[in-house]
Amino acid sequence: MLLKFAFQDFIEDRKFRNTTSVNIQNHKVLLGGFIDYCILNEVINVEDVSSGHVKSFLMSCQEKGNGASTINTKLQKIRAFLNYMVEEGMIKENPAKKVKRLKEDVKINVFTDEQIQQMLGYYRGLKRREKSYFAYRGYMMIVTLLGTGIRRKEIINLKWSDVDLTNLTLFVFGKNRRRETVLMTEKLVKELSAYSLFCQRHFKTLGEYVFVDSKNNSMTDNSIMLVFQNLQKKMNFSDVRVSPHTFRHTFCHRMAMSGMSAFAIQKMMRHENIAVTMRYVAMWGNDLKEQNDKFNPLNTLDI
Incomplete structure (x- = not known):
């Protein structure tokens, strides 16, 4: 299945599942960047996506200044998309599962x-x-x-x-x-x-x-x-x-x-x-x- 159509199908499925408009927009922006990256690198079909493509995309995001938290959020969106492809029988397994999350320096600020x-x-x-x-x-x-x-x-x-x-x-x-x-x-x-x-x-x-x-x-x-x-x-x-x-x-x-x-x-x-x-x-x-x-x-x- 062509990636661009798989992406559209995924977004429609999120809407059907009554996902909030904010999360839909996050999927479009964060996951959309990965879809564009794949197509630019001549990965046209969803079956051709590998863990290497996921890693190289996230590394390119890192080079652009994305922090660990942003990288992990993008990885989460990619995994959700590819999990859906597994559910729909488009691919046998999720290649993003092999990609590990980055360690985050977790610090939550609160008001004094x-x-x-x-x-x-x-x-x-x-x-x-x-x-x-x-x-x-x-x-x-x-x-x-x-x-x-x-x-x-x-x-x-x-x-x-x-x-x-x-x-x-x-x-x-x-x-x-x-x-x-x-x-x-x-x-x-x-x-x-x-x-x-x-x-x-x-x-x-x-x-x-x-x-x-x-x-x-x-x-x-x-x-x-x-x-x-x-x-x-x-x-x-x-x-x-x-x-x-x-x-x-x-x-x-x-x-x-x-x-x-x-x-x-x-x-x-x-x-x-x-x-x-x-x-x-x-x-x-x-x-x-x-x-x-x-x-x-x-x-x-x-x-």
Whole structure:
């Protein structure tokens, strides 16, 4: 089968499987680069793709400055494509399975208390001076992300009907497309209640979605990206990216540092596999050492 048609067939299959538009676009860009590379090097049919072609493509990406994380992501997309070709009977085995992932220097940045206060202070100031909806929305987004650790797509799709202020819970559709329960604290419920009243006064009616645009319609991937890009420019943090995922990492980090068990963190983060949770916990080993050095009971004993 011609590679270009196999690629098109794969994309159509992802759409049929209800893959998100973001992932579809990632497949088109990251996997599309590999398809173009193969065709340029006269590998026209999917049956002709070898592990050597996969390696040489990834090496060329490395030479262009791609880091280990990007290389591994591209390899993941290539493997998914070739696995699909195996499923469809186009090839007998996946040649990309023989290509090993690169070792990554894993470091996940999180916000400090000072940075969190700076961001909240920025929106508090706007709320006092302008009393604009965008100031209230920005403040409430940060508080919600920090208080629940929900994902970018989940906060975009969050509806008021999903918010149970009485039982202190949120309902979201997670990564696996299942309806999941997220716990809230009384502090977050108080903030959401005040925000709800402001929205009713500002728009004259409470819309369907919790976070909306100027016309009371749901936000898009692009509009929420612009919110955090603007906040990044205002804060000018040099060591951490301002994004919904950084807030999620911060949420996880604070739970790990508080001494919460890995099992409980897994449930709070809604990780399907506890191995994912353990990777996060292991990353903050240095922080745990600092906490142990500071608070170990032996510090107060005269021995």
